[in-house]
Amino acid sequence: MATINDIAKLAKVSKATVSKVINQHPGVKEETKKKVLRIMKQNNYWPNSVARSLSTHKSYTIGIFDPGRLNNFFFREVFEGIERVCGDKGYDILYFTDKKWDGSWVDFGYTEISKNRSVDGVIMMGFGRVETSKFDALLASDMPTVFIDLDLVGKNASYVTSDNFNGAKTAVRYLCQLGHEKIAMITGPNGFKVARERFSGFQSVLDEFEISYNPDWVFYCQYQLEAGYEAMKKILKMREKPTAIFAEDILAIGAIRAIRDHGFSVPEDFSIIGFDDIELSEHYDLTTIRQDKYMLGVSAAELVLKIINKKNSAPVILKTGLVKRATCRRITG
Amino acid sequence: MATINDIAKLAKVSKATVSKVINQHPGVKEETKKKVLRIMKQNNYWPNSVARSLSTHKSYTIGIFDPGRLNNFFFREVFEGIERVCGDKGYDILYFTDKKWDGSWVDFGYTEISKNRSVDGVIMMGFGRVETSKFDALLASDMPTVFIDLDLVGKNASYVTSDNFNGAKTAVRYLCQLGHEKIAMITGPNGFKVARERFSGFQSVLDEFEISYNPDWVFYCQYQLEAGYEAMKKILKMREKPTAIFAEDILAIGAIRAIRDHGFSVPEDFSIIGFDDIELSEHYDLTTIRQDKYMLGVSAAELVLKIINKKNSAPVILKTGLVKRATCRRITG
DNA sequence: GGCATCATGGAAACCGGTTTCCATACACTA
């Protein structure tokens, strides 16, 4: 590949001049510029972005950390949103893999990894649990950072999330308005921030409708279909059963399968409302609360670019919406 | 962040020595090495990978081009396979976004993009159609390259794919062995390489069983559920209908929905066999041919690393397997 | 015609590493 020196020699100018042409700096005669551009084109020259990053400390790259693997049902859509925005602004995406540092002699945090790769900003996703101490250094650093679904802020850090609290309220309120008073919740692991918020929304609506809260009807489990299935099996064995269940989609689908496998049906015997609106949900005709995953990605990318450009960095909270399908029914009594 | 110069000064040695320590080169006294390592650790130093790439021409980064967006049902799994292998070997992944080059003054191909970013190798995926000319430069270059589902080879290029031909044969043979003689195929766009291979497998088994080929029973469409739905609607309107349908999963599922929406059922009225085994298929209890998407990613990454390390670069063809579920039945004719 | 001003382009330092090659010091041999 041709380098800037080759081009300089061929054009009989200095590399400084070539650089000015590349970067459209003023102070180069039109004629000279034309000549340099022509030589560049003839030699199919494009500046080496690594060398450029080294001197400018700018790489046109956004890093992504996703060590917990963002929920499969989410990843592609969120990623696509990020990609769209980054692409439009000329950024590429560096996906940091989980690495085994064999006998690593240095403790290595997110800040070091990203600075060492010279990314211009990072998006942190797939961290479900709330243990923020490992982000302290990152938050204190000047690395532009956006968290997805973790409400952390810092000098150069902000976050993007869906309005889980109000989304959950919409869901549960919908059930209440259909006449349900015995409502169970199957949700994610207790330590998960999004799960907690949704649970708060759930409780808040129970209060609002003066429904007493029954802790036996709350199940915390991993975000896996089977876990929803098992939780529902427990419900089916209870003497006093709820009439409706609020559960994140993948768990809701597990529950639906358990219900069907045990000879009951939805919504006749149980009304089910989900949260997320993953792709599968449509196939189960699941009534649910939609999160806009694509927009989550778009917003995260836009926000990190704003922070990079020193624009405002206010957190973004995305609205959710009720998607009525076929798994909830009105009950009387 | 500390640089190699800072460390050198603090340790009262030259940067050359620090570099030797970092890279575990011989010729540094144990005592000196210890001291340097201690200083590095104290200052939380890690070498800047951009500077390093510039001088070594090695970046520990694998680039991914995916402009056509690898089928959503595939992406995450393939990506995860790639990630696992890359991570284990200390590589990160640079995802090249689709960029709009406003008034770009240079024609820009895959080779230039990857060289300019100094990736050590690239994986090309999501190119369904067979137009290979745009890969000519890449194939001729020395950039280690692996194609997924496109059988292109070059000095430093190879590919990974599933055995679509034999997979399709397994599918169709299974139908034949169940007694079906009237078999339709709903497949991807005509120009798609994988679709063509599967179609060849289909035809080959028809020959094998001496079943005459009926072109009216072959439908080419986009890989979208709705397209499968529409194709099936056409079949349902035919006077002489097939008894079985071979279709890629997403199309098969569209077909199943059409069948059900029109008052028929699977497998009573039609046997359906898919290809791919996407996540959805299990939920439809679809009998299908499984492609191991994760392994596709693993193999692609392993292969590109082999090429980088000048090991063999023989193409990898992954076996497929029949997954029997509930959408095919024996007929007696 | 002499001098200030401006447009243009180049020299050189720098970004943070790697690597080659040479200098030094010390030990060992003759």
Added chain:
DNA sequence: TAGTGTATGGAAACCGGTTTCCATGATGCC
């Protein structure tokens, strides 16, 4: 004691760009 070999560490060039600052020549003005 001089000569040779070996272990160790440093100087400097290099990777391919950017950027600052200065030199040069042309122009404008009095």
